[in-house]
Amino acid sequence: MSPLSHFEAVDTWVFDLDNTLYPAHHDLWTQIDARMKGYISDLLGIAPEEAFRIQKDYYRRYGTSLRGLMIEHGVEPDAFLAHVHDVDLTGLDASPRLAAAIEALPGQKLVYTNGSERHARNVLEKLGIDAHFAAVHDIVAAEFHPKPTEEAYQRFLRAHGVDPVRAAMFEDLARNLEVPHRLGMITVLVVPHGEVIAARESWEFEGREDAYVDHITEDLAGFLETVAHDAPAPGAGMT
Incomplete structure (x- = not known):
């Protein structure tokens, strides 16, 4: 099934940060x-x-x-x-292709991370995509209630006025998509090319075959380009 069939009503695009918005092969x-x-x-x-x-x-x-x-x-x-989060970002390059793909999405874009806003802002700036996001919802904003708990997602939705049935969630961990899917969000799992993440435990790869994962991609920019190219703006054609 084409990914386009699920995105017509989406007006909020929610992205995890680490290993989602930048390639997982970075260290x-x-x-x-x-x-x-x-x-x-x-x-x-x-x-x-x-x-x-x-x-x-x-x-x-x-x-x-x-x-x-x-x-x-x-x-x-x-x-x-x-x-x-005091890490070296030297090896992280700007991604004009990803920036253009995110910019082309209709509606607002948000980052939702279990990390800190400072870390997120540093990474977004290095990638050259910071200007495209309306807000970063970090672990402090979540009052330290992390994904994948439902309480954490409910706090996020309330904080940003997000209607989950009009939102899409992009994550690199399948378990973090179970609650969003149950709440009505379209879920996209971003997997590393070649499955190489040295710091990952085997259980972190569980859930990829479960029904709460709507789509899987190894190429986030390419996936977004496809969606943005053909998906109508929310409300288009409606009376």
Whole structure:
């Protein structure tokens, strides 16, 4: 089925950030992952291997490692976010093709990330796409309730006045699309070309065959070009 058949009514386009708006082969997430491990190792005075185990356990159980650290250890989130997002963006190049594809989409565009707004803004600026987004909804705006919980999505929808049945969600993790799909959003899973993300656990790839994933693409810019080229503006032809 053509992706166009699902997008006629969409007037809000919601994008995850990491490994979604930039190609997954870049090492940004690997850097973030390593910095989280180091932070937990120093915080708890444990070996990096044990810190990594705790990091991934909290991530799976609580939605983010930060949420687990806040609940289990009373970690102050601002310091954690500043530390883990202090990454080198040198290898991240501007993407004029992606910028043009996003600009051509009818309606508003939003970034919804479990990371920080500062990190998101830095990445969007480096990609040359920051001007095309009306807002960034980060983990602070979510009051530290992370995807994939329904409470997190409801907070996002209320904060930006989004009607889920007129919205599309783009994510690199299938589990983060289950609630959006249930709420009525069109869901698109952005997968890495060749499936190479060194910092990923096997369970993070689960759910791709489930019904809550409407579309899968390895080429976000190409997918958006196809949608924007043929999809009518919301309300076009309606009386």
